[in-house]
Amino acid sequence: MTDATADDGADGPVVVDLHSSCTTQDVATGERYRATVNGVVEYGVFVDLSENVSGLVHESTFDGDEDFDVGDETVVHLTEIRDNGDLSFELADPDDPETVDRAHDYERTAAASVGDRVGDTVHVEGEVVQIKQTAGPTIFRVRDETNAVPCTAFEDAGVRAHPDVEVGDFVHVNGEVEEREGTYQIEVGSLDVLDGDESADVARRLDAAFAEQAEPVDTEPLVEWPALEQMIPGLRDVARTLRRAVLEGRPIRMRHHADGDGMCASVPVQYALTQFIEDAHHDEDAARHLLKRLPSKAPYYEMEDATRDLNFALEDRARHGQKLPLLLMLDNGSTEEDTPAYKTLDHYDIPIVVVDHHHPDPEAVDPLVDEHVNPYLHGEDYRITTGMLCVELARMIYPGLTDELEHVPAVAGLSDRSKADAMTDYLDLARDAGYDEEFLQQISEALDYEAYMLRYDPGTQLINDVLNVNGDDERHRELVPFLAERADEDVAEQLDAAESHVEHERVANGANLYRIDVENHAHRFTYPAPGKTTGEIHDRKVEETGEPVITIGYGPDFAVLRSDGVRLDIPTMVEDLNDELPGAGVSGGGHLVVGSIRFVPGMREEVLDALIEKMAEAELDEELRSAPQR
Template identity: 65%
Template sequence: MSENTAGDSGTRGDSSPEPDADAAEGAADDRPTVYDLAPDCTLEDTDVDALYHAEVNGVVDYGVFVDLSDAVSGLVHESNLDGDYAVGDRLIVRLTEVKENGDVAFDDVDPDDYRTETVAHEPAVSRVRGLAPGDEATVEGEVVQAKQTGGPTIFAVADASGVVSCAAFESAGVRAYPEVEVGDMVHVSGTIESREDALQLEVDSLKRLPDGRAAEARERFEAALDERAEPADVDPLVEWEAFEPIHEDLRDLARLLRRTVLAGRPIRVRHHADGDGMCAAIPVQLAVENFVREVHGDPDAPRHLFKRLPSKAPYYEMEDVTRDLNFALEGRARHGQKLPFLLMLDNGSTEEDVPAYENLAHYDIPIAAVDHHHPDPEAVEPLLDAHVNPYLHGEDYRVTTGMMCVELARLIDPSLTEELEHVPAVAGLSDRSKAEAMDDYVALAEGAGYDESDLLDIGEALDYAAHWLRYSEGKTLVNDALNVGCDDEERHEELVEFLSERAERDVERQLDAVDDHVEHERLASGAHLYRIDLDEYAHRFTYPAPGKTTGELHDEKVTETGDPVITIGYGPDFCVLRSDGVRLDIPNMVTELNEELPEAGVSGGGHLVVGSIKFVKGRRSEVIEALVEKMAGAEIDEALSSTIALDD
């Protein structure tokens, strides 16, 4: 029995005087309690020998029938009556027996003084996970979505075990239970039915829990979410001491993402549109979508609750955040969803990301970033709920985002392990990583049936697809190219062959166009410096884009010389930087250029050996000459050289 609120003291019958207030207060602990059942109370809310307020609903020769609530009725036998009653009379009864057949017996009682307590119905609460068609169920949970259709109102209610869709009908297109809002803790009761391969609760009643009970329910809910959000206990794919502290950060993020799904919040992913970015985003997408499907029991749920989009810029541009924010606000208005959790992959760690993050902060949108670019933690971390970056643990860009996100995906859904074994090697080769674990990753991929040429072709195919997809997700195409979530091995092989061959053809065509126009000089440090005006001499608006063109030219020169090499590819208001065997520290160069040439509007960043910079068009000459001067004084560092591997 649940006692909710104490009522006024009194005696039976309207003609009986109320007890003296002072006497009642002094005798409060000694007076018997008479319970007043709420209309929806059942026998489960009663106790034998307890006293109840009742109302006569029928008079027969052998006694009177009384109601305690809509569902609790019984007989006061004539032998146990103290007076004469008519239908509608109120009396106090003692529940004496609940018989095996369900009949309930009462005695008529007449306490001199008593206190009243109201009893709210405490239904037997069912877990969402385990519901089946035909069940009569009551679910306690949080409303995570309230969507009005042309027919019923659809409420999504989450408990720690899952999320169930609840259909409540007032009239066609009219909002049912308008007092219930997203974020409320509720009890929802009804019958479970199957709708389009998903479970749906047909609502009989939906009630917001009062403040005290809501707080208790939320405390239970949050504790249960924490327990189920725990990530899988899996070790990294390869043994790598440098990765251990990063793996702990990934565990924390996996816990946060699982909890986000359990709480019914959508997730939106932004990732760099290149091979490493794709290798980061696709495994995470597959893992999160699997978990969404499990939690919601609806094969279509991921389509509404997960969205992945590439970003062309090496930071979160205002254009992208405006699109994302508008999409989120429209989703809340049209579909009653919570605002999403934003996950930045292979992007999102630098000061250039701050304006976009500050825009999202107006709406309290949570953000996490997994990135291997040189970070500005003091700038971004006040705006992030989680930040995973190898630089935060004394490592660097050689730990690629794809390597990290494969482990993140496995922590969310370890069943994907076998399908993802080749992906870290693809990510590392795509990003030209010189990580000490690269040999182990390549060996792991070989064990899964991919030789190094296969891995390089997959990376090239991903880059080529990403270029033409531009701002589109291209889920099936990219999954097939990476062979993750692909259901046709033969199609994967044919697609990779087609895309990689076209990419190779277009790269050769581009290099043929620029080769005769490359400027070369030897710096005092002994490094070779190559420059190319991409705006004048490269094919535009086609593959490869300026960044890829600069990278391919750079790799060609590294192979030719075997020496430290710096390559600059520039256009009217940008330049792309690559180095091999030279420690450029591009983020620091950007900071210095802003101090030296404040009118040039320099922005950008990257790693120690690769990056991109934007500037005011009319200041291009000063910016590039200042860059070259800094490069001339940059330290030669064999640890950053690929010629070591070439010599081997």
């Protein structure tokens, strides 16, 4: 500042009202300022012009009639800035003053560089992405174009500081940089919500930066496969959406089918997102708060899961000041059965992204989701598994993961019995990475076994070791054969008990129909579950007969369906059964030739009879042999 006063060029006396962030760099001798009394002493009064500007009005400048208390407001005239930085004022009482607001002329500090400014006062502008109340300070996590930085503000212990500030506000933070337990934070001197042009400028600046930083990594697919290449643009859109969510501080809840392909889809994406979160937030704990991987037992998004997800999201927002999450559905989420849960979330700000390979109902799903990638939408089918898609997605999210993921598409394909021509290329790729087909099959069985044992727990480190994605390679090589052997023993024991109870008939179209009451003729509450038991029986019958086979494993209110060499359309059958059997409550779906349905127990015989009748009318098709079994 120069010695030129604010009165220059003004019509009347000007009184400057300093912004709380202003410093002595923003004042000049000869100017008048609005001030607040912060202390009364024998030789005068101390006044504050801002959070950082204070000085003395000496009693010698009083007329003698003034009587001040702490908190009183007055107008002062700056008479001297001493060499030591002290400010001297005298009282002023201008007639008809004109008040002029003055903001601090500061240089913004990038949040990513606050670690280089320990002990300095800095100014950061950005968006509040989290507000967390502790037993001591309130912690505002502020994100600018470069990073997110915690800003601690103190009131009384446990009392919310700056209660007018909300998540999503654009703010200006002024304070001193501190180092605490290896991380850096700003102890807030002032925190102001920006509005008008200032807010719009910050919003535009962040939007432009996030748009650039959210761009996916340029990758080439692991194998040459025209069918897959059609989906690369959609996967890039998903990668862009996920990276943007991370940059904006939005949590991600990842739901996936709890089977081999579902884990081959979710684990690489979890790994990639974790790495990207740590880079974007420079906080070892950020991924723990911003990313959750959650298995789903049903082949669709159940209302129970949706209600649980929504409840956790609302509690996290209330307790930890987080934004509502983005829901990422993997190997699940494409069918009409998903829509009630989606409609529940639609009442809140929860974007939904789907990557799946089950037969979709885009008319029902697409109005409720932001992104939807599915091979059926491109004239392809289940042979492109979700795990294959998501390995490409993970590579787009974070660079340098290829070497750790080269075997995963082959495991996904084996898990879902994909007969795609590209399986040969994926198996070759895995072999070059040190995995022969027998060991890949063991990984698939181990994943299926652990999915059953974990129930609703993601078992992150355990599954990482089994799949060898961000896991322990030595432990992986020892653990997989052990788990696969345990799974084989349990399957053999189950089939020994169940196989003598399998009923057989040849239906009208010439296919072999096998039926098994898995509720009464198989061990309950143990591995393998009814779906796996039915699939294993089905595989044996296909191998024994070499002919078209349909297998139904049923219980009081459910049926698991498998077929080889029969052109079924299970989602359409479910719709028809609902129309033909009012009160049966039929629901379910899956792949065209593999799926499960539910119904009310009292209508079981009617549902099964009608279902078998439809299967008996289905056309035989050798191309559908060896369809996916999960």
